[in-house]
Amino acid sequence: MPEPAQPLAVLFDRDGTLVIDVPYNGDPALVQPMPGALEAVAAVRAAGLPIGVVSNQSGIARGIVTREQVDAVNARVDELFGGFDTWQICPHGPEDGCDCRKPAPGMVLRAAAALGVDPARTVVIGDIAADVGAAHAAGGRAVLVPTPITRQEEVADAPAVAADLAEAVRIALAGDAG
Template identity: 80%
Template sequence: MPSPLPAAVLFDRDGTLVVDVPYNGDPDRVRPMPGAVEAVAAVRAAGVPVGVVSNQSGIARGIVTRAQVDAVNARVDALFGGFATWQICPHGPADGCACRKPAPGMVRWAAEALGVAPEAVVVIGDIGADVGAAHAAGATAVLVPTPVTRQEEVWAAQAVAPDLQAAVRMALAGEAA
């Protein structure tokens, strides 16, 4: 019987792994979401690679620099023990790129970087764009609603978890959709 384990788990950054500080360019403002460090550790303990896929339109908007985003990501890496891949979309909503969630680019590129098929990946995030990117790439998704998640995004999601640790349990048990 094949293992239900995903080949990789990709996390959204802001609002999923860390408290969302809009357009954060300051590593000192990075705070893990409740239970997030433990949730990522559980994925690693199962032998599954972890990565991050994150829209960072503040770069295109001129609010933060790529160097500032990289510094924040380095802080996230330090707090969580490092991620096997980071995929960042630096574009704005109107740029028409292939990477900005809900487009599939970052999920596909993360899968490629990890040497796995997108269909074997689970994406965990807090908004519909995260779920949309997963599905557009052929991956599965688990939505973890926060106060910014719109109710219609919750209704549309096939797999919803009350918190990140529950989302990881679903992903590792093959219950993501």
């Protein structure tokens, strides 16, 4: 059996993965990194891989937050984490039928294109099945990091599960993501 290919890029979900999930957050002052997130991103950066964020932001379509508010929150995330190489945001609602809302592959494909890498050599790290689904729909791999909102069936169905972000990055960098 061939060795798994090393990833060429790592993409993170934002809410519940990089930062504590504040539903429909439009306030940069409320951004707080998840435990271990700063170190996890630093480890990917130290490995020399490009990093990106893929984030559903349906609050824009729902009229709860503006794109400008989401951009301000993302700028705060960038500031805390030292910047990301690409941001891909889906501003649509679940009923909009877009190709970008996770678990659709659009954001992962656009992130890979922006980074100049094969989507099959990307790993998405996230906290719910939609993150895993988007990675797989784009031909890539994923690591699920469960949080209290992650459903048990999502954990059972995920091909790679990590107890925390540090373990997720180790799995991703080793080429063991599923």
